[in-house]
Amino acid sequence: MTEPLLELIGVHFGYVGRPVLRGVDLRLAAGERVALIGPNGAGKTTLLHLLVGLVRPDAGEVRVFGRPRRTEADFREVRARLGLLFQDSDDQLFCPTVLEDVAFGPLNLGRTLAQARADAEQTLDALGLAGLAGRVTHRLSGGEKRLVALATILAMHPAVLLLDEPTNGLDEATEERLLGHLAGLPQAMLIVSHDRRVLERLAGRAVVLAEGRLAEGILHRHPHTHQHAHLHVHAPGEVAGHGDPSGAPVHAEHHQTDDA
Ligand SMILES: Nc1ncnc2c1ncn2[C@@H]1O[C@H](COP(=O)(O)OP(=O)(O)OP(=O)(O)O)[C@@H](O)[C@H]1O
Ligand SMILES: [Mg+2]
Numbered sequence: 001m002t003e004p005l006l007e008l009i010g011v012h013f014g015y016v017g018r019p020v021l022r023g024v025d026l027r028l029a030a031g032e033r034v035a036l037i038g039p040n041g042a043g044k045t046t047l048l049h050l051l052v053g054l055v056r057p058d059a060g061e062v063r064v065f066g067r068p069r070r071t072e073a074d075f076r077e078v079r080a081r082l083g084l085l086f087q088d089s090d091d092q093l094f095c096p097t098v099l100e101d102v103a104f105g106p107l108n109l110g111r112t113l114a115q116a117r118a119d120a121e122q123t124l125d126a127l128g129l130a131g132l133a134g135r136v137t138h139r140l141s142g143g144e145k146r147l148v149a150l151a152t153i154l155a156m157h158p159a160v161l162l163l164d165e166p167t168n169g170l171d172e173a174t175e176e177r178l179l180g181h182l183a184g185l186p187q188a189m190l191i192v193s194h195d196r197r198v199l200e201r202l203a204g205r206a207v208v209l210a211e212g213r214l215a216e217g218i219l220h221r222h223p224h225t226h227q228h229a230h231l232h233v234h235a236p237g238e239v240a241g242h243g244d245p246s247g248a249p250v251h252a253e254h255h256q257t258d259d260a
Contacts, residue, residue, distance in 0.1 A: 003066040004029050005160050005188055006051055006082075011060035013043075013050060020046050022212030023060070028160065033189045033202050037217060038209035044192045045087050047209065048162045051190075052084050065159070080109055083158030087165050087192075089145035098124070098140070098148050099133040105156040123155040124148075127181060142169040147178065154185075161189040167198055 004027040013021040020043040028034055036044050049055045050062055053075025062069050064078045086092045095101040102120035103113075111119060124130050129147055132140065140148060146169055153161065166182070167175045179201045182189070191202060199206065199219065206217030 002029065004063075005065060006190070007061075007063040008047070008050065009061040009063065011050060011057045011062065013046060013055060013057050019212060021050075021057075024209070024212070024214045026207065026214055028188055028190055030188055031186070033191065033204050035199050035203035035206040035217070035219075036190055036192045036209060037194065037199075037206055042209045043212065044209055045164055047214075048084060048164055048190070048192065051162060052079050052082055080156070081159045082162055083153035083156060083160070083187075084162045085150055085153055085164055085166055087168070089142070089149040092149040092152060093137045093145060095137060097133075098129075098135050098137055101137050101148060102133075102151045102155050105152055109156060119155045120151075123151045127151050127154070128177060143171065143174055146170060147174070150178070159187065161185070161187050161191075163189060163191045163193075165192055165194075167193065167195050 006026070006028040008024050008026040011021055011024045012019070024047065026047075036047065038044055046055065050057060051064065053062075053069065053072070056070075064082065067074075069075055069078055093101050095104055099117070099120050102123055103116040106116035106119040107113065121130070121133065124133055127147055127150065129144075129151060132144060132148060135144075137145070137148065146166070150163075150166065161182075163182075167178060170178060175195075175197065179197060183201055189202065191198060193199065200221075203219060206219050208215050208217040
């Protein structure tokens with residue numbers, strides 16, 4: 001069996017006085033896309049932070065790229081090749097402009113100013129964000145920040161992506177574009193998400209964190225019948241359609257759908 005890219009072995013961790021992880025084992029192999037799910041406060045973000053050395057285990061081992069990682073020097077090397085998308089984009093973005101923020105990683109990896117700028121422009125372009133390059137980062141909308149934060153990671157061409165709720169705050173069309181982009185990337189990914197579409201589009205398997213333990217989840221796809229309401233919003237004067245004779249601007253309809 002090939003060496004996993006990432007591995008947690010019997011990891012225990014707690015913040016002062018409060019245990020969070022109580023013996024967690026995890027392996028991520030090359031090419032795998034694993035969803036990490038679990039209730040709020042279960043420790044999903046903490047687990048990602050352990051993998052990049054932002055917090056250190058109380059017991060157990062963190063192995064990345066086949067080697068145990070313990071010291072700050074170990075993790076400095078790890079952070080250059082593991083791209084962590086923070087749950088809060090404000091933790092990721094700190095430069096005055098978008099282009100500077102996205103070029104920061106490549107510069108830090110030793111690229112020249114011109115190369116870093118080219119990396120940043122190319123990454124923004126690939127994500128459809130070229131128009132944001134000159135914008136002031138802290139004035140971006142929440143969704144724009146999310147996408148720029150992802151660009152800051154992808155510009156470094158990491159070997160593995162650790163994504164903490166990547167679609168949080170994105171509208172449906174933007175989310176769809178983002179998922180399409182992520183689905184086309186070759187990197188292994190560990191993705192924290194509660195978003196059904198993320199699981200459907202990206203995840204090959206799921207692991208569930210609850211009460212300090214990690215268990216293998218079951219991902220299955222099956223046809224189902226459900227009942228739901230649709231809210232249609234129409235502009236004033238627009239013909240409502242959907243067989244609604246009243247032409248009311250807002251209407252809800254209940255119906256049976258067979259999603260098979
Ligand atoms: N810096 C900190 N100091 C003390 N406690 C913390 C700290 N960070 C997180 N915690 C606590 O540790 C637990 C796990 O937090 P974590 O953020 O990892 O959960 P999560 O699964 O990512 O939750 P969510 O789904 O809400 O993002 C929570 O009880 C949280 O309150
Ligand atoms: Mg979290």
